[in-house]
Amino acid sequence: MDLLLTIVFWWAVAVFSAEMVRVGMTFWVNYRYKEPQDTHVMGPKELAVIIPCHNSAEIIEETLRSLPSQYTIYCIANNCTDETVSTVRSLQHDLPQVNLITVNYSVPSKMKAMIIGALQARSSGFTHFLQVDDDVIWPRGLSGVELLDRAAAATSLPVLTSTAHTLIQGLQNLEYEGVCIAKRFQFLFGKDVTWASGAAAIYRCDAFLEAAKIHDGLFQGDDVQLSYIIHYLGGRIDFLSRVTVATQPPPTLRAWWWQRAHSWEVAFMFLHSGLMMRVLLHRASDGASRWIRFMTIYRIYDGISVFGKLALPLLVIYQPIVMIFFALLTYGVMGGHYVTYHYYFPRVSPRWNRSIAFAMLMRPLYDYLVWISQLAAFPRAMSLRLKPRTTLAAFVEEASATALGRVPEHVRSR
Numbered sequence: 252m253d254l255l256l257t258i259v260f261w262w263a264v265a266v267f268s269a270e271m272v273r274v275g276m277t278f279w280v281n282y283r284y285k286e287p288q289d290t291h292v293m294g295p296k297e298l299a300v301i302i303p304c305h306n307s308a309e310i311i312e313e314t315l316r317s318l319p320s321q322y323t324i325y326c327i328a329n330n331c332t333d334e335t336v337s338t339v340r341s342l343q344h345d346l347p348q349v350n351l352i353t354v355n356y357s358v359p360s361k362m363k364a365m366i367i368g369a370l371q372a373r374s375s376g377f378t379h380f381l382q383v384d385d386d387v388i389w390p391r392g393l394s395g396v397e398l399l400d401r402a403a404a405a406t407s408l409p410v411l412t413s414t415a416h417t418l419i420q421g422l423q424n425l426e427y428e429g430v431c432i433a434k435r436f437q438f439l440f441g442k443d444v445t446w447a448s449g450a451a452a453i454y455r456c457d458a459f460l461e462a463a464k465i466h467d468g469l470f471q472g473d474d475v476q477l478s479y480i481i482h483y484l485g486g487r488i489d490f491l492s493r494v495t496v497a498t499q500p501p502p503t504l505r506a507w508w509w510q511r512a513h514s515w516e517v518a519f520m521f522l523h524s525g526l527m528m529r530v531l532l533h534r535a536s537d538g539a540s541r542w543i544r545f546m547t548i549y550r551i552y553d554g555i556s557v558f559g560k561l562a563l564p565l566l567v568i569y570q571p572i573v574m575i576f577f578a579l580l581t582y583g584v585m586g587g588h589y590v591t592y593h594y595y596f597p598r599v600s601p602r603w604n605r606s607i608a609f610a611m612l613m614r615p616l617y618d619y620l621v622w623i624s625q626l627a628a629f630p631r632a633m634s635l636r637l638k639p640r641t642t643l644a645a646f647v648e649e650a651s652a653t654a655l656g657r658v659p660e661h662v663r664s665r
Contacts, residue, residue, distance in 0.1 A: 263566050263573065266556045267580055273549075274584050277436040281595055284439040286492060290397040298396055298453070299377040300324040301368035303361045307385035308334040310499070315339075315346055317389040319396065322381070325371055327364040328353040361449075362468045362477075363646060366460065370650055373456040380459075383451045386499040388413055390598055396453065397491060404458035404486030405478070407434060407447035409596055413497035419507050421610030422617045423500040424602070425585055428592045431492070435595055438490035441542030445550065447488050449474030451496040458486050460651075464644040471514050471635065472522055479526045479547075482539035495599050511624040513631060521632030527551060560622050581615045 300322050304311055311326070318324060326339050326349060339351050354367060365382060372380045381396050383389070387410075398406055409431040412424040437444045452474070462480040466473070478488060501507040527547050530539045539547070566573045589611070593601050610617070 260566055260570055260573070262559045263562060264576075266559045267577060269556075270584075271580060274587070277433060278587060278591070280436045280440045281432065281591070286439065287399055290399055290491070290493070291401060292395040292397050293379060295321040295323070297377060298322060298379045298381060299368075299372040299375065300381045300383065301365060301372065302326050302383055302385055303329050303364035303368070304331065304335050304339070304385045305329045305359050305361075306331050306333045306335060308338045310386045311335060311338055312342060314383065314385055314387055314389075315342055315349060317391070318383075319389070319394050320346070320348060321394075322348065322396065323372075323375070323377070324349045325368045326351050327368050329361065329364040330355050330359040359470075360468055361470055362463065362466055362473050362643060366463050366643065366647055366650060369454070369456050369459050369463075373460070377456060379453060379455055381451070381453050383496065384449070384498060386413075387451050388497040390494060390496065393494060393598075397494065398453060399489045399491060401455075403489045404455055404462075404481045404484075405447045406453040406489040406491055407444050408451045408453070409434070409490075409492055409495040410448045410450045410498055411495050411599060412500040414499065414502075415602060415604060415606045415610075417502050418606055418609055418613065419504050420500045420502060421604075421606035422613065423507070424607065425589065425610055425614060426617075426621075427500075429584070429588045431495070432588055432592060432595060434490050435492050437542075437546065438492075441540070441546070442487070443482075443540050443542050444488050444490045445482075445543060445546045446475050446478035450498040453491075458484075460647060462486070464642060464647050466643050467640045468643050468646075469522075469635070469640070476523050476526060479523060479530055482543045483526070483530050483533055485538055487540070492596055493598065495596050508624065511621070512627040516625040516628035521554070521629055522635055524551070524554075525636075554625070557622050557625050560619075561626060563619060578615050581618055582611075585611060585614050 300318055302311075302314065302324065304326055305328075307314075308331075315324065315326075324346070328336050328339065328351065331353070336351065336353055339349065343349050343351070350371075352367060352371065354364060356363060368382075369380060379398070379401070411427050411431070412420055415421045415424045434444045458481065459477075462477055462484060465480045465483075466476055469476070481488060501510050527550065530547050531544055533539065563573065563577060593599055
């Protein structure tokens with residue numbers, strides 16, 4: 252037993268030490284490297300906005316009014332059972348750039364809604380589209396959509412929480428900051444990022460539709476799967492830190508747990524591991540860059556290391572100093588992220604309230620809860636992997652062959 256505890260102890264020390272090295276590297280690169288200065292402001296004839304909506308009546312107006320008015324907007328009402336359709340129609344009088352498309356599937360599908368929107372955009376002559384969720388708020392005062400390179404398959408945007416009124420929202424706000432800082436490091440160092448957030452991203456129409464053919468349409472980690480498919484096909488994902496969008500985080504622990512264990516962790520940890528291996532093993536000349544392959548290896552390592560992290564309570568009993576080591580690491584990383592975030596992303600104003608302060612205090616416990624959610628995702632991921640899955644290739648081909656990307660199900664366009 253003592254030998255086992257000793258092995259686990261040193262494994263945990265190695266895991267947390269690796270985290271310190273990673274964080275140190277992240278901070279060094281973010282300070283050392285300069286961001287590209289030249290960007291292209293996409294014109295209203297080049298880019299459209301696509302918003303997949305599902306029961307969005309209470310939130311869609313704020314999203315629509317925040318977006319730049321010169322861009323055509325396609326709202327794809329995805330199997331809505333509330334007043335979303337009537338709400339969007341009423342807004343069209345004030346927002347003539349908004350177009351409404353309704354789709355009804357037996358199961359709501361965000362990917363299918365995005366495909367319909369992308370086909371509509373492409374058939375209307377747009378080369379790119381900005382996809383935002385129905386609860387995303389575009390930065391106030393930012394009148395255009397920028398790109399670093401029109402040739403990139405996708406551009407990832409920083410995403411932060413729009414509110415931090417509860418403890419769980421404050422914790423997510425700190426977590427989102429860390430994710431954005433990590434992505435900034437990935438792009439500055441490797442000129443590519445592993446994934447674009449499903450909350451907001453910019454896609455080249457042809458690259459998205461090609462990747463969508465390989466997608467299985469599952470909502471669990473649909474953005475992660477789409478990003479890895481883009482890399483598998485040899486595409487690049489940029490990261491534009493000048494634009495930080497806001498999204499509404501789950502306000503309760505129960506809602507957070509549902510989102511985490513049923514979507515995020517299922518995708519990252521287990522559900523798309525096969526796709527990650529395809530990215531690693533695909534011919535280098537045809538597939539992902541060396542940097543993305545390296546980051547994929549790290550992602551797999553990160554998934555395995557969680558089992559060592561979960562032994563933390565046992566290790567604390569065995570060696571109390573482990574808790575001090577872990578707490579110092581957590582507070583140091585979190586403090587560094589919070590202090591530097593507003594330097595890296597100047598459009599974001601510093602936020603401080605009781606929820607943020609309490610979240611900082613509770614962050615080590617939150618990290619452990621995240622690891623538990625990763626473990627809890629394992630059974631669901633295995634059940635999903637055992638079920639037969641088909642790709643959306645037939646759906647894309649059939650929809651492409653019809654006028655304006657319509658499908659043989661109920662579709663209406665203004």
